[in-house]
Amino acid sequence: MAAGIPGVGIGGLFYLINALLLPFRGLRRHRRGERVAWRQVFAQFAIAMGVLAGIGIAGWAIGFWIVPDRLDTASGSAFGSGAAAHTARTLGAASIFLSIGLLALVLVTVQLGRVFARRPR
Amino acid sequence: MTTALAPPSQTDRRHVHGRAASVSHASQSGPTTVPVTVIIPAYNEAESVADTIISLRSQTVCPAEIVVVDDCSTDGTGAVAAAMGVTVLRPPANTGSKAGAQMFALERVRTEFTIAIDADTTLAPDGIEQLLTAFHQPEVAAACGTVLPRYVHTIWERGRYIEYLFAFGYYKQVQDQYGAPMISSGCFSLYRTAVLRDVGGWSTRTLAEDMDLTWTLYQHGHKVRFIPQAVCYPIEPHDFDFLGKQLRRWSHGFVQNVMLHWRGVLRVPFLRSAVAVSVWDATIASLIYLIVLPVLAIALGNPWLLLGYFIDVPAILIPVLAGALPRREVGRAIASIPAFFVLRTVNAAFFLRAVWAEVIRKQSFRVYEKGH
Numbered sequence: 261m262a263a264g265i266p267g268v269g270i271g272g273l274f275y276l277i278n279a280l281l282l283p284f285r286g287l288r289r290h291r292r293g294e295r296v297a298w299r300q301v302f303a304q305f306a307i308a309m310g311v312l313a314g315i316g317i318a319g320w321a322i323g324f325w326i327v328p329d330r331l332d333t334a335s336g337s338a339f340g341s342g343a344a345a346h347t348a349r350t351l352g353a354a355s356i357f358l359s360i361g362l363l364a365l366v367l368v369t370v371q372l373g374r375v376f377a378r379r380p381r
Numbered sequence: 382m383t384t385a386l387a388p389p390s391q392t393d394r395r396h397v398h399g400r401a402a403s404v405s406h407a408s409q410s411g412p413t414t415v416p417v418t419v420i421i422p423a424y425n426e427a428e429s430v431a432d433t434i435i436s437l438r439s440q441t442v443c444p445a446e447i448v449v450v451d452d453c454s455t456d457g458t459g460a461v462a463a464a465m466g467v468t469v470l471r472p473p474a475n476t477g478s479k480a481g482a483q484m485f486a487l488e489r490v491r492t493e494f495t496i497a498i499d500a501d502t503t504l505a506p507d508g509i510e511q512l513l514t515a516f517h518q519p520e521v522a523a524a525c526g527t528v529l530p531r532y533v534h535t536i537w538e539r540g541r542y543i544e545y546l547f548a549f550g551y552y553k554q555v556q557d558q559y560g561a562p563m564i565s566s567g568c569f570s571l572y573r574t575a576v577l578r579d580v581g582g583w584s585t586r587t588l589a590e591d592m593d594l595t596w597t598l599y600q601h602g603h604k605v606r607f608i609p610q611a612v613c614y615p616i617e618p619h620d621f622d623f624l625g626k627q628l629r630r631w632s633h634g635f636v637q638n639v640m641l642h643w644r645g646v647l648r649v650p651f652l653r654s655a656v657a658v659s660v661w662d663a664t665i666a667s668l669i670y671l672i673v674l675p676v677l678a679i680a681l682g683n684p685w686l687l688l689g690y691f692i693d694v695p696a697i698l699i700p701v702l703a704g705a706l707p708r709r710e711v712g713r714a715i716a717s718i719p720a721f722f723v724l725r726t727v728n729a730a731f732f733l734r735a736v737w738a739e740v741i742r743k744q745s746f747r748v749y750e751k752g753h
Contacts, residue, residue: 269658269661269662269665269666269669270658270661270662270666271552271658271659271661271662271666272693272696274654274655274658275551275552275555278555278559279551279555282555282558285558285559297558300554300557300558301558303554303703304551304554304555304558306703307550307551307699307700307703310699310700310703311695311696311699311700313695313699314693314694314695314696314698314699315693315695315696317695318692318693318694318695318696322688322692362661363658366654366657366658366661367654367657367658369657370647370653370654370657373647373653374647374648374653377643377644377647378644
């Protein structure tokens, strides 16, 4: 079975960051003398880079193409196209920072839970 | 039907890795017999159990015993299995769950390893051999492989196909790199029998016995591995009725396991973070996905906000294509992408409903409904 909803929410960000960190983690393990499956490490790193590029393309398409055009139309050109593009960029950046902030909040909560929760009997 | 039933090549008939290699050869030219007992719990699986048995018999290594637990089927499942020469066990009454049927058979397992496989699942010819490679490490107690739908026709099968390509080609591989695959899939997993017995086997206390067992193994200090080369092909729900039963079981099972194991999971590095993120996505992200986004689009009069449903298409597409390319299934994968977004919406609704019932209303769902 699969838990959660692939692609949606902070899960995507969580796995993206962890995949991007894999080569560094591999290097650390290698230095400690542990066996590292480099092929898998770089395969996942490459996929993560591809995902990152995909997110960038989607952001570019929405921020610089669809949204300014529609905002201008919907608002009766209340914004100039420059203002609309700025709004779109601000929204995009805000959503990225919000996701990172939420992920950090969840992970910090888990660490705190580990410290404070009683060990199961 | 599928490549899963294709006969193994001569080059595949190599030595078996790990301790299993010490077992004697069944014949000079045949595959090596390995100390593995395969348990197939089956309730009214007459149509599919034969394919599962044929697939097991076509392996590059030969399991010592194949046991079908005919859980008081009414469609002749036991007779089909018996006609194929495998061991058939029949409990005195229906056990009421897959875990119950598996436990009925576990008592009589005498081999070092035990495989759990569903009666609607076939394996790639080297599936068992690949899983055995994980047991080089003595601390590994369980191993699972890649899951892909056997049939990819209906919208639900197509959605699941993308979901699996994504999850097993990306998320699960990252989990394995960090030493904590979240679930050793119930449809095909290999266990050390002694450890399996030691932790109590498959439990009926939740509806997701595979997740329960995996998290229990971690809490006992054991390792679980994901071997992507070990591929299995279950029959996935082809219609909404079957899908609904499966998703209800999975979503409630997930919530039940989180409620049961959360303290113990907090002690397991990486798993605790992965589970927390999954819980968040199953609840908050589902709420946003199903309610907040459409409400905002209506309130602000901006339908373009609904782009949020598809904004991650490129991010989904990359791992999916990376998984489909070596299988030469790029066309099928691209054609199936829209179905994934439909399935994802349905998934979100089922997870929200499960959280509402289990956590808020305290109505635990305990009826094991078969839905593949």
